[in-house]
Amino acid sequence: MSKKKVLVVGGAGYIGSHTSLVLAERGYEPVVFDNLSNGHAEFVRWGELEQGDIRDRARLDEVFAKHKPDAVLHFAALIEVGESVKNPVGFYDNNVIGALTLLSAAMDAGVKAFVFSSTCATYGLPDRVPMDETHKQAPINPYGRTKFIIEQALKDYGTYKDLKSVMLRYFNAAGADFEGRIGEWHTPETHAIPLAIEAALGRRQGFKVFGDDYDTRDGTCVRDYIHVLDLADAHVRAVDYLLAGGETVELNLGTGTGTTVKELLGAISDVSGKPFPVEYVGRREGDSTSLVANNDKAKAVLGWEPQYTLADIIKSAWAWHSKSNHITQ
């Protein structure tokens, strides 16, 4: 029997490349669609690369006609919260117009299964922590709002059209492939774990903590860091679920454990054995105080369970950053 094909849109990026790896391991055939604006051709190792932009309908039609995918995973987006405050137009253009163009092309090509990279940033400020999927969605930055808009479109397409989707609200993706083939490589890098590791490796001057006056146990923001391979596993399960006739659903993907920035820095110093300078500066615009998942629904719907701890995350990230010398600034 021929393998089922999955179009991995944004598959040359961090989470999409790890998901391609796990798709291939589980017997699917990934095909990556990416404009390489923030991705890396060398991360496309488990399937063909089709270069193109999700805002280019003609190119999308060509790729859908050629590959006839059974499902689409949509990772392609601009992703930095801080940048979205400075450049909202670019975010709406890529994350909303791009996603809607991709959705139309997918539906016209007869695709019925769609997995969307959403985010806990769609919740905004927490009423309660941990947050389950019924928590109100009131994003506090343009990035979160672009993702919220697409979630609503997907719910309407699930109700009124024949496209079923799984909207995966990731908390903070982190860590890397344990064999060190791929890892987190954003340019410029803005995420806490790679920045702190690069500081410990002496590639950056030190680490700046954005705010220590939050209402949390040590004044710094709380996040729920989830291993990228746990995210990848959930995506493959989401494809299985949709191809088996599953209905449209939104699911949190986090571990349920919150870590403050100070705790994170302590854990990174422990793993690396290399202390690094830390400076406390003002808050970063658009940051939420505390984001921690209640992941019961993903466990129930997908039979998913996160496998990796914060120590696994830091060790795998440390291994990747130590051996690779890519430029992130």
Ligand SMILES: NC(=O)c1ccc[n+]([C@@H]2O[C@H](COP(=O)([O-])OP(=O)(O)OC[C@H]3O[C@@H](n4cnc5c(N)ncnc54)[C@H](O)[C@@H]3O)[C@@H](O)[C@H]2O)c1
């Ligand atoms: N990294 C996180 O912690 C996190 C958390 C929650 C949600 N997400 C979401 O997960 C998805 C993947 O994040 P990532 O960290 O892997 O980001 P990434 O930047 O590494 O990957 C995104 C990929 O999409 C591609 N891309 C961007 N715009 C495109 C376009 N117009 N056409 C074609 N390709 C395009 C980029 O070249 C890149 O390869 C994003 O949608 C992001 O919003 C990420």
Ligand SMILES: O=c1ccn([C@@H]2O[C@H](COP(=O)(O)OP(=O)(O)O[C@H]3O[C@H](CO)[C@@H](O)[C@H](O)[C@H]3O)[C@@H](O)[C@H]2O)c(=O)[nH]1
């Ligand atoms: O130099 C830094 C970088 C980050 N932080 C803090 O570290 C925490 C984590 O920040 P970061 O790693 O940038 O992740 P988030 O801003 O939480 O955003 C990520 O996680 C979101 C879900 O929480 C996703 O939606 C986004 O795409 C993804 O970038 C936050 O409290 C930041 O204020 C610092 O103190 N200093």
